[in-house]
Amino acid sequence: MFYFLSKVLFYVLMPLSITLLVLVWAMLTKNIKRKNKLLKIGVIMVVLFGNDFIVNEGFLLWEIPPTSPESITEIYDVGIILTGGMISNKEGTPQEIFVDKTADRFIQPLRLYKQGKIKKILITGGNTDLTVIRNDVSDENLKTAQLLEELGVKKSDLILETKARNTRENAIYTAEILQKNPQLGKKYLLFTSAFHQRRSIGCFEKAGLSVTPFSTAFKSKARTFTFNSLIIPSEAGYYEGYHLIHEVIGYCVYKVLGYC
Structure with a gap:
């Protein structure tokens, strides 16, 4: 039930949903003062939520900064990859693979594996969305x-966890695998999108695993002070703002429930 409600809640509390609710309320109300006030609020929300500069600043504050591969001077036993958006759902043959927007989640661990800085790669995650949505x-x-x-990557160096549907389960089921197989070692690098690292680190620590974050798939960019980005x-701002607010809400919900 929590899984279903959390997914629905995230969609309801997104910038576009809230803006539409305000504008629809403005259209339906017969009170002229309230109508004008709601319309102003709606316009302000459009400007704020769609402002590239503001959204980018939010990501710069929220994302865990990048780690330079050169700064990694020790060998990690396992690189843990959280799935989600790495592979496109475009139909194809079994041999056709189309990468998607967060492919950087597996590209960075692949680089470190090739450099001999990761011994094995564990991929965690099953089907994570509600198919009705x-x-x-x-x-x-x-x-x-x-x-x-x-x-x-050698097949013997790949470990798959296929049951997890959310970040908490990623941590729980990964911990079960690693704790049942102590021969895999105790030094772990955690790979997920930079804006998702805070919640991920908290969940893995709650599950009893000490992990070192390696942020990937950054949404923040270098600051620009152009007319387009500022005014x-x-x-795109609305779309990226959705992900930022979604993650902040998710982190807060997990904190309240004691998941991270």
Whole structure:
């Protein structure tokens, strides 16, 4: 029940949903003062939520900063990859793999593996979405493993966890695997999107695993002070703002429930 409600809550509390509710309320109300006030609020929300500069500043504050591969001077036993958005759900043959927007989650551990800084790679995550809302890639875990193997990772160095549906379960089921197999070692690098690292680190620590974060798939960019980024709202700003607010809400909910 929590899984279902949390997913629905995230969609309801997003910038576009809230803005639409305000504007619809403005259209339906017969009180002229309230209508004018709601319309002003709606316009302000459009400008703020769609402001590229403001959204980017939010990501710069929230994301865990990058780690330079050169700064990693010790060998880690396992690199843990959290699935989600790495593989596109475009239909294809078993041999066709189309990477998606967070492919950096497996590209960075692949680089470190090739450099001899990671011994094994554990990929955690099953189907993470409600199919009534959005179709997820049910075999993202397997497809990612297939791709990594084709790119040079030994099959014996790949570990798959396929049950987890959310970050908390990623941590719990990964901890079960690692604790049952002490021969895998105790030094772990955690790979997920930079804006998702805070919640991920908290969940893994709650599950009893000490992990070192390695942020990937950054949404923040270098600051720009152009007219477009400072003044003109954009669809991209709205889209990225959705992810930022979604993650902040998710982190707060997990904190309240004691998951991280």
